[in-house]
Every structure is written in structure tokens, then in C-alpha cells.
Amino acid sequence: MYPSTFTYYRAGSVQEALKLLVENPDAKLLAGGHSLIPAMKLRLASPSALIDISRVPELAGIRDAGDRIVIGATTRYDDIQRSELVRQVLPILPEAIDVIGDLQVRNMGTIGGSLAHADPAADLPAVVLALGAELKAVGPDGERTIPADQFFVDLFTTALQPNEILTEISFPKPPARTGISYQKFANPASGYAVVGAAAVVTLGEDGKVAAVRVGVTGAGPYAVRRQSVEQALVGQEPTAAAIEAASQLASEGMTFNSDIFASDEYRAHLTRVFVKRALTRAVERARG
Amino acid sequence: MAVTKLFGAAIKRREDPRLITGRGNFTDHIRLPGTLVMAIKRSPHAHARIVRIDTSKARAMRGVVAVYTGQDLVDKLAPVPCAWLIPDSDLKLTPYRAVAVDKVRYVGDAVAVVVAEDRYVAQDAIEAIDVEYEVLPAVVDQEKAMESGAPQLYDEIPNNLAFHWKLHIGDFDAIWNEAEVRLSRRLINHRLIPTAMEPRGALAAYNPGSGELTIWCTSQNPHVHRLLLSAVTGLPETRIRVIATDVGGGFGSKIPMYAGEMIAAAISRDLGRPIKWIETRQENCVATIHGRDHIQYVDIAARRDGTITGVRVRAYANMGAYLSTAAPGVPTWLFGLMLQGAYAIPVIHCDVYGVLTNTTPTDAYRGAGRPEATYLLERMIDILARELGMDPAEIRRKNFIPKDRFPYTTPTGLQYDSGDYEATLNRALELVDYSTLRRQQAELRQQGRYIGIGFSTYVEVCGLAPSQAAGAMGFQGGLWESATVRVHPTGKVTVFTGSNPHGQGEETTFAQLVADELGVPFEDVEIVHGDTEMVPFGMGTYGSRSTAVGGAALVAACRKVKEKAQRIAAHLLEVAPEDLAFENGRFFVKGAPDRGMTFQEVALQAYLAWKLPRDIEPGLEATHFWDPVNNTFPFGCHICVVEVDPETGKVDFLKYVAVDDVGNVINPMIVDGQVHGGIAQGLAQAVYEYAAYDANGQLLSASLMDYAIPKASMLPVFTVDRTVTPTPVNPMGVKGAGETGTIASTPAVVNAVIDALAPFGIEHIDMPLTPERIWRAVRERSS
């Protein structure tokens, strides 16, 4: 509960934050602080400096960019939940945010912080995978865009370089007849996901699955897409039997976490069950 | 008994505005100039020899004032005491050094202490201390610890067996041999972490000038702590003042004398500076006592009609690495004496083995022994019902001690004071709408949905007393309680109670009692507790005893005051005391109501003393030490209704009905609150909470990220009702309501889940009934 000594900087702009990162190679960016500060209090993290980006104006906010919705990295959960635009177009975000922590956490935590932290049990990684988001990062060498599929690479590890800042997350607007759902099995102690499954299903005029994306979090060391499930469903009538059969593939080729609450075997089972539940709900919604 | 208007009134707790607006006076809020902070370095190993401790780096750090090892404290502190010396059990005391000297025996054992200018520096210094350990094999499981070849915690305690306690009533073998039905099962009552909202802590301030030690600490029993601190520091009691005004919950975990508080006292004396030590949450998880941790082998003998004829239990109680203050009494007396529960079972045969392991010491945790007994009986009676094809409600009804047999002497020698067990069962069945529920259950099963109904019809012993019994049980203290009632010249009243409420609301209920007894306004009554310099010697708050015992002391003191006031009034009104009546706070002459004096007028005269006769002392106050003749025995019936999702194993709570009988109720709102909190805690044992160790003795659930205390969203809505069967053992007829919920709810929940899973042929799953355990049981039976 008592972090070691660190220096605190408050960045006024992305450029200033980048400069501070170069000058302080041991530093960590501070957004909502709701993953980083607990880790520091337990001395699991002992950065020499914190660079607070939570007040950089250009990093926060939600905007409509035509066929995409763009959310700044330091936009807080609560602001996303309250956004009418998000509620209309990407209802899965408020649905998932609703089950993140408690009110204090949602008042402080940021979307970029959650994704950059890449906690294996965090909720939003599954959602950005299912929505096919793109993540924009800026570093000393300029800007680049990372597809969500390539962003989560290992336990607490993302494609971001230590000197890069995640600036925004850009979501394609889902086409008509799309249904989205996030289903979570929460750990009763922490409230984090033991398994969380996000599904985005677009039906064709014929009622068959035209497109589907599935993301899973909590189960393994990092959030993953479940392409085998998707492939099994595309072009199919989304009947209960078809969904059930496709969901059986959800645990294939994955490594699973194991802890006192849920063994790897049980997590594999939950992965199949929650992918099925997310798909079922998404299909219902796609049908309207 | 005169029931006036505050007795029974649902008054809001007067302590709450202070507590919920952050104006409480908790230990960590106390600031003294010149205070140094203390932090404890704890062992990361469950069992190891300390080879070498290098404190040089820590000592050299800026802001570090002192560093102590176990050796440095040996002549400053006697070992951590154990004060429940159960007789006839071959009890072996554990040499328990506040800071380990040669060996550590659990993860969390103290190995060194830092004193620094601030807590951050102290933490840096803790990390800079270098300890070389020779790691030894550890043992965590109490049955394994008794096997030959198991790691030995102490050279002088063979097979890690601290005691073997026996209670053999009647000839169980004979009953067993002739029984029509015999059931044998192994049940686990797992380990829990009490998790009070406020962790433990102390601010010890030794004044080198006066030689006095004042210590603010998180205590359920300040006088007991003063006595024990005197014993371990060698300071006379007269020079120690213990203050524990606001305490943020305890659940038993703030009864024992702990190393942390002792060390703070010793170091304050050594350095002549105030020393503050406040636990972190993780320290609380490893270094404050744990509860339960029983492995029970149970034999039940019964007739085909469901009558239970005998119970035999062999229990292995995990005591942890050292014997904590009250620990030996918990799995023995508080467990064994209650093994007949609410039932007329004639033969009880109990053996308890207290086993030392490389784990955090266990001690009294809300319910303490009684939940272990109740769970065992309530689980077994359900298994028996299923075996016989009987309804779980009816088999209980069949075995109840009938209401015309009270007071009832149990085979174990207790005297159940009063009861009507069937009435609570009937009321609960009605509230839950039992027959409809059973019908729904059958219908839903057809649709592949699994709801279950679980019962618990419990009786518990509380208001722990009397002192003679305490002595016979080897408890190194009395079990009375004290109160001083001081009426001031204005007629306002200060009450000094030896009880130390820390969440139970007695600042309110006690004021209600006094207002009624003396006929003064509720607002005119102040309750003072938790300061050994202010209140008479008291035994403290635990075992649901504060109102039944402490409240009785208070009422008795009030009656002494009133008797004196009446004599004064009689003298001033020139009549005999017996000619006066007392109503609404006023003495008046019977038959001449105009001739009278208010209680306040009498109080003023008592202090003016102008007109008092020589045989009446001035002033108006009285003290009473109340030693009850018996315990009290609350009882009731809880029914839990759940739905289990067999696909994930998740349990959803549909209904929870609690019908308790705690005797007369002073404040129904407070009793409801106690019942709600108790159910939450007991329910959490059934399905959420679990102190898990790995085989090496690492506590895997040492944070609230892993240890699942229940949140509101994880609980059902409670339907709470009561029957009222007053106890004859105290003037108010009250029993005790602090632990009923915890004792009753655990088996009700487990029985409900197992009932839901009956179609799968599942008869038992050990707690906690986590989704994975349920899923595995279902999968095993389905394949």
C-alpha cells in the first residue's frame, strides 16, 4: 500500500508527454490510474516517474468521423457510457463498461488505459477485437495505426513500444442487421472477467450470417479473436444448433489461465459457453 | 417486566451519522506529536529457519530510527499468550514469539520491525532488510500434519498435536450397533478470513516521565487487552490505558492479543516515542487470525422413522502455526457442547484434535465453533432425509426438542433456556410458501431448470457466561459484564459499559434501555465504552453477549440508581419509599399524583445534598457487575431458495427467509441489520469465501482481488421475521442476535444447492460451492 518514490509530471500535450517519455525511460504514462496505482501501491510496479496524460485535451473525446466513431485514449468509461452517439451506434461499449468495476472505477478509468494495460481479465480487449477497431499510436518516429487483431501480444503486453502513446481508438460503424453482445462471467472477488466473450454478428437479407467477429478475454494470457468460430458460422443459418456447434471451436488452440477460482479446464468450458451466449444474444439483436 | 415505549422501537442508530460521515474516532485517526511509524517485515516462507538477518542497509537509510529483530525483543516482551487452557486434553502451549527468533512457522510470521519517520520510508527499509532462510518442508493440511513423517513445527510437540479433547456422552457404540440407519460422512468446514472493514492497528504512547503506556488499538475487549499487555510487557495494569472507542468491525478477529500491538507497546517504551502501526489489507489477510478450518468425520445413528439416536464426531481442527488467545476453546467447547443442535439427540460422542500447521493461526470468527456444529448437523440431517425419502422440514420437526420440555438439559450438560423451535419452522414455511415452491421445483425440472430449497433449523449458545462455567472450561477470565450508571445533577445520564460495541449499535440500544429504566429522554443518555481509564473492568463484546450480559448489567445498575432516587424522593416528599409510584420519569405518591418529583429534580437534590438524611450518601450513581446464571439460546429457521445453472455451475439466489427468535427485541432495526450482515457472511462461506493455501503454505487468497467477500449485488433480498420467546436469564428477556445469521445461513445455502442438484444424484459437495466445483460434480454424474 506504500509505493516507492517517484516523480510526477503532468503533460499538457502529446508532444510534451512524448518528450518526457524520452527523458525518463523508466517512466510510466498515467491515465485513469486504476490499474497502475494499485500495482504501484503493491510495489508490483515501481516507475521512477509518472507522466500524467489525463488532462491532455487532444487525447479525450468522442467524435463521429463518418463511417467510424473515434474515441480518444483518455476518454473515461463514464463519458463513453453517457455518450448518446455511442449508445446508438456501438451499444456494446456501454454494455461492457456497465460490468467494469464499480462507479469509482468507471469515473476514473479510461479506454486507452485499459487497452494499453492489457490485463488478461479486462473487458474491453474482447470488445475492440470483436468490433474490429483500429488503435492509433504516436511515438518519437511519428504515428501508426495498429489493428486490434495485432494489438494484444501477451500477458500485460501490447504492440505498443515503451515510448509510444496510444492516442485514439477508431471503430467502424456496424452495418444494418448487426447485433452485438458482451457476456461476462465475473470473478466474485475482483469483478474482473473469468471469461468474457464479445460477438458482433451481421445478418444478410436472407437471414444467414453475413459477417461475424468474436473476441474472448479472461480465458488466456491475452484477449484473442476466435476465427474458427467465425468461419464455422459465416454463410450459415444462425440456428441454436449452428451456434452451439461453432462455439465448441471457441476453446481450440488456446492456452488457458488457471487460478483458485477457475482451472484451465473450467475456463475452456466457460469460453465455449460464453461465446455461445454472446453469439445467441447478438443474433437475437441482429434480427431486431 | 415493564415494556415502555423505547423498548421495541426501531430507532436509527445514533452512532451512524458520525461513522458514515467520516467523523469516527478510529485508531488511525489519532494523531500525536512526535509519532514514529512502525512496519513489520513478514516471512515469505511457511516454514524456515532464520539463518541470518542483515539490517545494516535498513538502519543506514535516512528517516529510519530503529530496526528490531526477534532477538532484540526477547527481553522486552513475553511470548504472545494463549488464554483458553482447555482441561483434560493434554494441551501443549506453543512458544509464540511476537517476532520470530530462530524459526518462522507461517507466511506472515514477523521477522523484523522497522521504526521510521514515515510509512513510505518504513516500507523501503522493510525491503532493504536481508533475511537468509533455510527453507523447511511445510505442512498445511491438518490430517497430513498428524501423519508420521510430516514436517514438525515444534520439537516439543510430537505429531503437531496441540490437544485432544473428548466429550463422550452415552454409549455410542451400542446405539450404533442397534441403529436401523447408519450414515458416515466426511465434511469440510473450510478456512475463512474475517476481513473486518478496518484492519488492525495500534498507536502506543509510553510516557517516560510518568511510566504510563496509553495504547489506542482495534480491540473488542480493551480491559482484557490491558491485562494481557500488562502480562507481556511487565508494566502494571495501573500504568496501562487501552482505548478503543471506534472499532471498524471485528467478527472475533479483534479479541486476541497479537504480536503487532505488543511490539508497538514494547518499542514505544524502548524509544520513549509514540509508535503507530496500522496493518495493510494484505497483512490483515495473513497476520490477523483466520476462522473455521475443520475436517469432520461424522456418524449419525437413526431409526427408519427419521429419529436420530446418536451423533459421533471426530474433528480435526486446524489451529495454524501457534495457539491464538482463545483458540483452543473454539473447536472444542463452543463446538462439542452444541452437537445436539435443536434436536432431542440423546447420545453425543465427540473427539477433537487440535493440530498445528504452517498456516495463519485460527481463532474465534463470528459464530466460533457453533457454525461448525450447526453445519455438520444440518447437512447430515438433510442427507438422512434423502436416504429415508423424508421431507427435510418434516425430519426436523420429528427431531425437535418439543416446546414443553424447556428448560431443557442437553446431554452435553447445557441448559437450553427457552424455545419453540417448531414455531419458527412453521412461520418460515409459510413465508416461503413451501408447497407452492415444491410444485414449481418439480415443474421447472421438467424444463431443465434446477431450483433448490434448503433448510437450517438451528439453536445457538450466546451471551457467553457464567463465570463458573468459564472456569470449568479453562477460560482464563470471567464471563460477567459491568456497567456504571452516573446521573448528573441535571438528570442527564452517562453510562460506562464494559462491553465494547464495534458495529453492533449498543450506543443506541443501551440508551434505549436506560431511557426506559430511568424515565429520562433518550437524548439525555450518553454511552461511554472502550476506554479502560473511564469504564469499569469489562469483558468486552463477542459471543453475542453485549446486550444479554452487558445490557443486563446496565439494567441492574439503573435499578440500583432508581432505588436510591426513590429513597431520596420519599424522604423529600415525606412518605415511605414503597408509597411512591414511578411513571414517565416522575415519582409520585400513590393515590396523590400531584405530590411528586421528576427524576431530574431528584438528581439535583442528590447532588445538592442539602436535605439528605445521614444514611443516604450524596450523588446518584451505581455500578453493577452482572454474572448471569446461564447462557441464552437463540434459535430459528432459515430457508434459502436457489437456482443452479448446471451449464456453468453458477448459483443464483431466488429467496431467503429467516425467522429467528432472539427473545425480546429492543431495537428491531438493529436486530434486522445484525441478521442481514450475519446471513451475508454465512452465505458467503457457503458459496464465495475461501482462504486457499497451496501445498507450500502460500496463502493464495491474500487480497480482496482473490478473497470474495460478498457485495450487495451478490446477495438475495432477505425476508426477515421473528417469533418471540423471552429468556428467563436476564431481566430484559433478550437473547442475542449477533451471530444467528452466520450460524444459520451456511447450511441453508448449501442444502439449497444440493437440493437443486438432486436430479443429478449429487448428495454432497464440500464448501465453498464455487461454480467450478458444482460444474465438476454435475459433469461427473452426467457422464
Ligand SMILES: Cc1cc2nc3c(=O)[nH]c(=O)nc-3n(C[C@H](O)[C@H](O)[C@H](O)COP(=O)(O)OP(=O)(O)OC[C@H]3O[C@@H](n4cnc5c(N)ncnc54)[C@H](O)[C@@H]3O)c2cc1C
Ligand atoms: C476496483 C477495481 C475494479 C476493476 N474492475 C475491472 C473490471 O471489472 N474490468 C476491467 O476491464 N477493468 C477493471 N479495472 C481496471 C480499470 O478498468 C482500469 O481503469 C483500466 O484497466 C486501466 O485504465 P486507466 O485509465 O485507469 O489506466 P492507468 O492505470 O492509468 O494505466 C494502466 C497502464 O496503461 C498505460 N497507459 C495508460 N494510458 C496509456 C496510453 N494512452 N498510451 C499508452 N499507455 C497507456 C499506463 O502507463 C499503465 O501502464 C478495475 C480496477 C479497479 C481499481
